[in-house]
Amino acid sequence: MDKPDPTHHTKNREKKESLSREERQKQLEFQHEAVVHLNTLYNYALHLTMNPSDAEDLVQETYLKAYRFFNSFERGTNCKAWLFKILKNNYINRFRKNSKEPGKVDYDLIKDFYHSIKDTRTDTSETDTDYFHSLLHEEVYQALHSLPEEFREVIQLCDIEGFTYEEIANMVESPIGTVRSRLYRGRKLLREQLEGYAKKYGFNTDNI
Amino acid sequence: MNCKKAGVFISASVDGELSLIEEQEFLLHLSECKECSLEFEEAKRTKMIIREKIIKFKAPQALISSIMQLTSFSTKEHEDTLLYE
Numbered sequence A: 001m002d003k004p005d006p007t008h009h010t011k012n013r014e015k016k017e018s019l020s021r022e023e024r025q026k027q028l029e030f031q032h033e034a035v036v037h038l039n040t041l042y043n044y045a046l047h048l049t050m051n052p053s054d055a056e057d058l059v060q061e062t063y064l065k066a067y068r069f070f071n072s073f074e075r076g077t078n079c080k081a082w083l084f085k086i087l088k089n090n091y092i093n094r095f096r097k098n099s100k101e102p103g104k105v106d107y108d109l110i111k112d113f114y115h116s117i118k119d120t121r122t123d124t125s126e127t128d129t130d131y132f133h134s135l136l137h138e139e140v141y142q143a144l145h146s147l148p149e150e151f152r153e154v155i156q157l158c159d160i161e162g163f164t165y166e167e168i169a170n171m172v173e174s175p176i177g178t179v180r181s182r183l184y185r186g187r188k189l190l191r192e193q194l195e196g197y198a199k200k201y202g203f204n205t206d207n208i
Numbered sequence B: 001m002n003c004k005k006a007g008v009f010i011s012a013s014v015d016g017e018l019s020l021i022e023e024q025e026f027l028l029h030l031s032e033c034k035e036c037s038l039e040f041e042e043a044k045r046t047k048m049i050i051r052e053k054i055i056k057f058k059a060p061q062a063l064i065s066s067i068m069q070l071t072s073f074s075t076k077e078h079e080d081t082l083l084y085e
Helices: A007-031 A035-049 A052-068 A077-095 A107-115 A136-143 A149-160 A165-172 A176-200 B005-014 B020-032 B034-053 B060-069 B073-082
Strands: none
Touching: A007 A035, A035 A052, A035 A077, A035 B060, A052 A077, A052 B060, A077 A165, A136 A149, A136 A176, A136 B034, A149 A165, A149 A176, A149 B034, A165 A176, A176 B005, A176 B034, B005 B020, B005 B034, B020 B034
């Protein structure tokens, strides 16, 4: 092998270092802006797919894509909303467009998880008459999942993830007015479901 | 404002998504309508229930590691290059 030209070598290294510095800056910013939302993104993916391995794949893909297109992220806007939109698009491409079915829905896993959480019904002494406090995590979860997807989605984005209507409208690609009315109708349906549970426990919901 | 219109406003008001004018219009209706006032209180509670009762799942460690690796890959490569040199 030829002895490497020392000048060329140095130049090459300088080039590498400056490239890396740029890359490094991008990484730091990416970690600060995007990676901090990993848990919430995974949680959303899991609720969408209801399957842990599909959820992991979705999140992986989302971050890969987000990193690649990080330059197109508008600085100063909500990065979490940007990531959610990428994730949602990935989800549609993966499971809808190619009419591929998501992996087997792991209801058992979710059920187990909710069962492992302490039954809050036992420690609500002061709110005995309040049927809402008697609801179990699992029941609220089931009620939410019994809703048509267009309603569940906006409730999740609004109540759980705390996005504004404008951000949600952008994510679901519908006007704000649509988001508003979907939330209204979705919540109405959800209330009916929850009241169904309350009746099951013998709470009187006539006055509600 | 009638009760039908107030329904949508109840939902949006809970989220703090009414414009100033809408909010005033809405509050005026609430002051006149007991039914919608109760409905409003109920809507606030429903939102709270969802926030409190829906569990947030945390990302598994393996996923965290792989995402961290994704964003530090080049740095590591850079370090390796330096080491090699």
